[in-house]
Amino acid sequence: MFPITRSSNVKDVIHVKVKKYAGYFNPESKSFAVDPHLTTFDDLQNILIQAFSLNGKKQPFHITYLCRDDVGENVYLSMLTDWDLDAAFMTSSDPFLRLKLDAEPYKDGLMSKLSDWEKSESPNNLQSSIVNVNTILSLQNTQRSWSNSLGFAFNKLTVGLGYNPNIEEDEIFFPSKPPLDDVEFRTYLDENGVLVKPEDLRLRVYHGGVAPALRKVVWRMLLNIFPIHLTGKERIEYMKRKTSEYEQLRSKWQAQADLDRVKQLSNMVWKDVLRTDRTHPYYSGADDNPHTVALMNILTTYALTHPKVSYCQGMSDIVSPILVVMNNEAQAYICFCGAMTRIQENFSRDGLTMSTKFKHLAMLTAHYDIEFFNYLQLLGADTMFFCYRWLLLELKREFNFEDAITVLEVMWSSLPPQPPENDLSLHDEQIDARSFCDSNIAPGGTKSSPESSSSSFNSSESVDVPGEYVGVIEYSTCPENVLRLRKPPISAKTSVGSPPKASDSFLDEETSNLPPPEDLGCGNPFLLFICLTLLLEERDKVMSTECEYDDLVMHFDRLVRGHSPRKVLSKSMKLFAEYLRSESRHGMKT
Numbered sequence: 001m002f003p004i005t006r007s008s009n010v011k012d013v014i015h016v017k018v019k020k021y022a023g024y025f026n027p028e029s030k031s032f033a034v035d036p037h038l039t040t041f042d043d044l045q046n047i048l049i050q051a052f053s054l055n056g057k058k059q060p061f062h063i064t065y066l067c068r069d070d071v072g073e074n075v076y077l078s079m080l081t082d083w084d085l086d087a088a089f090m091t092s093s094d095p096f097l098r099l100k101l102d103a104e105p106y107k108d109g110l111m112s113k114l115s116d117w118e119k120s121e122s123p124n125n126l127q128s129s130i131v132n133v134n135t136i137l138s139l140q141n142t143q144r145s146w147s148n149s150l151g152f153a154f155n156k157l158t159v160g161l162g163y164n165p166n167i168e169e170d171e172i173f174f175p176s177k178p179p180l181d182d183v184e185f186r187t188y189l190d191e192n193g194v195l196v197k198p199e200d201l202r203l204r205v206y207h208g209g210v211a212p213a214l215r216k217v218v219w220r221m222l223l224n225i226f227p228i229h230l231t232g233k234e235r236i237e238y239m240k241r242k243t244s245e246y247e248q249l250r251s252k253w254q255a256q257a258d259l260d261r262v263k264q265l266s267n268m269v270w271k272d273v274l275r276t277d278r279t280h281p282y283y284s285g286a287d288d289n290p291h292t293v294a295l296m297n298i299l300t301t302y303a304l305t306h307p308k309v310s311y312c313q314g315m316s317d318i319v320s321p322i323l324v325v326m327n328n329e330a331q332a333y334i335c336f337c338g339a340m341t342r343i344q345e346n347f348s349r350d351g352l353t354m355s356t357k358f359k360h361l362a363m364l365t366a367h368y369d370i371e372f373f374n375y376l377q378l379l380g381a382d383t384m385f386f387c388y389r390w391l392l393l394e395l396k397r398e399f400n401f402e403d404a405i406t407v408l409e410v411m412w413s414s415l416p417p418q419p420p421e422n423d424l425s426l427h428d429e430q431i432d433a434r435s436f437c438d439s440n441i442a443p444g445g446t447k448s449s450p451e452s453s454s455s456s457f458n459s460s461e462s463v464d465v466p467g468e469y470v471g472v473i474e475y476s477t478c479p480e481n482v483l484r485l486r487k488p489p490i491s492a493k494t495s496v497g498s499p500p501k502a503s504d505s506f507l508d509e510e511t512s513n514l515p516p517p518e519d520l521g522c523g524n525p526f527l528l529f530i531c532l533t534l535l536l537e538e539r540d541k542v543m544s545t546e547c548e549y550d551d552l553v554m555h556f557d558r559l560v561r562g563h564s565p566r567k568v569l570s571k572s573m574k575l576f577a578e579y580l581r582s583e584s585r586h587g588m589k590t
Contacts (some may be wrong), residue, residue: 011036012437014089015096017181020052022103028052031096036089041082048101062178066098068090075566076100102177173570174410177208185214193232195221198417205413215325216265222412223322243330245426250301258507262304269299269311274443280401282324294329295319298336305427309340312347317393321405337426342418346392353522357391358384360514361522364532365516368575372539379549386553390531394524398534403565407530410569414576471479489503517580529576533568534559 014036019027030051034044044063048054049060054061061569065088079085088097180201188201195201201221210218220226225242228237256262273296277283283291298319303311318339323332345353361384366373376382389397396404422460514520521528534556542555 001278014039014093016099018048018051018099018101018535019098020101020103036093039085041079041085044085052101052103054103061161062102064100064102064178065092066100076175108573122232122299124526149245173573174566175208177204179209179211180204180214180218181211184215185218189232193235194229195226198419202413202415206410210409215405215409216327216331219325219409219412220320220331220335220338221417222409223335224341224418224420225334225338225424226419227422227424239331239334242334242424242426246301246330246333249305249427250297252306253301253304265303265311266296266300269303269316271295272313272316273299277401278308280320280324283320291323294332295323297329298323298333301333302336302340306340306344308428309344309347314389314392315347318343321396321401321408324401325405333425334426338424341420342415342523343394354388354391356389356522357528361387361391361528361531364520364528365535368532369536369539372536372543374550375543379552380545381549381552386549386556387531387535390534391527394527395530395534398562399563399565399568403563407565407569411524411526411530415524423463500554514579514582526572526576529579530568532575535573537563537568539573 012035015033016031019029020030032047033052034047048061048063063079065079065084066076067088068074068091078086092098125451184204185201188197188204190193193570198221201218202475205218205222220235220239226238230238247364253262257266273292274287276292276295278292283289283295295316299311302315303309319332319336322335322339323329326332326335348354362373362382365376365384367476375381376384395407398404399407470477517525538555538559542552545551547555
């Protein structure tokens with residue numbers, strides 16, 4: 001065995017405290033001390049096996065250690081190698097090293113045992129946050145498709161990690177498990193590779209995300225591109241067939257690249273592609289590197305084969321992380337079609353879906369922090385239109401690229417599985433794919449007009465707001481006022497905490513009750529709770545300074561790509577669970 005070489009800065013003795021978790025049983029604690037200059041990762045594993053009477057290789061377990069991330073937040077990181085142990089000794093051993101041992105790493109632990117907790121109503125511990133697993137499904141309206149389609153796992157997903165204001169500071173909600181790996185992923189498939197537990201798979205991703213090497217496989221399922229009950233071999237054949245279909249669609253418009261409509265649209269797409277994630281290694285380098293070209297091909301093909309949706313600025317942000325993960329143009333297009341099946345109404349010219357999301361976010365903010373909402377109203381920001389980018393792009397730009405990937409997959413996992421009934425369509429079924437480039441086909445509206453550019457976005461990466469949308473929500477159609485609703489600064493006579501007059505409120509009495517989860521955020525409620533968290537995290541800073549609407553917009557613009565995913569997701573999960581508990585109780589009362 002090779003001798004261990006560790007920095008002289010490491011103490012001679014490390015005191016270790018360990019909590020062992022196994023299913024829904026109370027955690028078991030142990031304390032001991034080790035010599036960091038002699039102890040290897042294998043040694044530590046053997047110590048834990050003996051301390052907790054584990055059965056060695058026959059009882060696999062997972063170790064995490066408590067440390068602080070780069071923004072000072074407590075987080076548990078996986079300990080898998082001697083290198084991880086070294087890092088723990090160097091950074092996390094003052095005054096002692098805190099470990100968590102998950103004795104059932106491939107089970108849902110507490111979440112899989114919810115029925116045993118149903119009778120517990122104590123307000124002083126975590127049990128108070130867990131409600132009857134049949135609560136939401138027993139709501140008066142039993143036909144609610146959102147709740148019913150997610151089924152039993154929906155209850156575990158949404159109420160399992162309930163909000164408890166007395167929870168210990170070192171307890172976190174995300175990640176509560178290590179990223180899903182290949183070994184565990186196979187437990188959700190049968191012997192033929194059929195996904196037999198789609199809801200439980202989503203629950204597991206919600207707990208910890210997906211290991212990078214597995215994302216290509218799992219994202220296809222989260223984005224609903226496969227019909228149900230396909231075997232592993234059938235999924236491979238399905239992808240080959242859909243790849244061939246995409247290549248035919250792309251070839252058709254490329255063969256007609258001289259048509260005015262194709263030129264106009266492809267040039268528009270290319271301008272946006274050239275400013276999408278160019279600092280990421282995957283898209284860096286020459287403008288015509290194969291990955292930026294692939295991004296352009298995907299967006300142009302989609303726009304020409306979906307004339308009712310066509311192309312809007314911001315779509316490149318939706319495709320970009322998918323292409324990075326898939327690392328295959330055709331597969332990325334297929335996944336993008338799956339994603340757009342759900343979110344295409346975000347880009348609709350009537351603006352009704354986005355208008356509804358703004359209103360729901362305003363309702364959430366008023367519900368959880370009326371004082372802050374009143375302050376936003378005084379600034380003319382109670383419409384939440386300054387959150388346009390957040391809702392349109394599902395927060396892709398609010399985190400750095402790698403963190404955004406984690407946030408996206410966790411958010412997708414909070415949605416019910418909605419696989420296509422027979423086959424995922426790669427083009428608008430109401431048009432003839434053989435002639436989609438014909439000049440007599442209306443473009444469907446490319447909503448990327450420079451006249452309505454959003455001044456609240458970075459100038460190099462703007463997402464434009466369609467003029468038609470502005471009219472729908474009754475904002476001024478003057479370009480300079482699209483996102484800059486100005487009101488007089490707060491005066492000394494105005495109390496921020498004073499309730500506004502009813503006539504001035506963006507909300508009305510009819511919206512005092514929050515919509516049910518299948519309606520909230522137009523079917524994506526967790527997205528709104530992440531947005532709410534971003535707002536609440538900054539509320540004290542915002543309210544401590546007298547400002548105008550423009551200052552508020554600039555404040556959040558400065559935070560782009562700077563949010564901590566662990567902190568944001570943890571708080572969002574707490575708030576989401578609290579909402580669902582209230583929604584469940586409301587349903588039972590009605």
